Amino acid sequence: MKQRFTTIIWSVIYLLLLLSMLTPFSIISAFLVILPVVILFTALDVRSFILHMLPVWLIVGIMSPVYVMLAAYFLIPALAMGYCYRKRSPAMRVLKFGISAILLEMLLLLMIGTAFFQLNLSEYIDEIVKITTAPLEEMGVNSGLAGQIVWTPENLDLLSQRTMQMIPFALIISSFLMTVVTHALARPILNSMGFAVPALKRAREWRFPRSLIWYYLLIWIMSIASHDSNNNFIEMIVINAMPLLQICFMIQALGFFFYLTHLKKWHPIVPFIAAIPIVLFPPMIILGILDLAFPLRQSISNKKR
Incomplete structure (x- = not known):
């Protein structure tokens, strides 16, 4: 009975995290939204897991299809990590599966966006760089620092090019951090629920x-x-x-x-x-x-x- 109540609580947490994905808290939510699914998939059998997921997906689907797409995106790495926990796999293997799943999904989304939705990543990064540097440029002019930091078109192009080149690094680090945060939180929670989860080496x-x-x-x-x-x-x-x-x-x-x-x-x-x-x-x-x-x-x- 206690475990059933606990899994219901985690279903509610999962719902709240999904709903926060389109708010200013989305950066924090993205690092936590995998956690409830990992815990539920590890603690429940497949049938019970689906029964916990369906109400959440129905609620967010009624509000906006975007939530369902986000839920589906984060579901795959959560299932990969939960499957490893079920099999009592070593912690390093769990991290490898989680990082690989998230990274492959990111790459797949980039490929789909480029091939089918005419996503121009270079133009998007240029726009982000301009939006980011605009306040800095204004602050430099107002504070007399314009002579020290000059945001010329050439400098902006160089910054955009360097940012574009650093995308693989950003994807790998993001995948790593999301997986490590999930494991660091999931292990003590699952252990408290009676599921032995191997720890990383000291x-x-x-x-x-x-x-x-x-x-x-x-x-x-x-x-x-x-x-x-x-x-x-x-x-x-x-x-x-x-x-x-x-x-x-x-x-x-x-x-x-x-x-x-x-x-x-x-x-x-x-x-x-x-x-x-x-x-x-x-x-x-x-x-x-x-x-x-x-x-x-x-x-x-x-x-x-």
């Missing part, structure tokens, strides 16, 4: 494949080779791959500090303090690179013994 055990170093070296060579060339394809690869690899090395460096804190029995707040310079000072990723390239953790552990 932060001190985070390690990426050593091959990332070779990828980073390759991208670095490509960035030098494409510096004075007009090869937009290589430039796009570099612009997107470089920050992704740097984020990986930041996570690796953070994992190293968690390991060091555990080994030395330092205060638990130390890794979080260390995260500040790692994020704000990019050269700090060298710690992550060194931790991958050399057995730092093993050598530190052996010294302690």
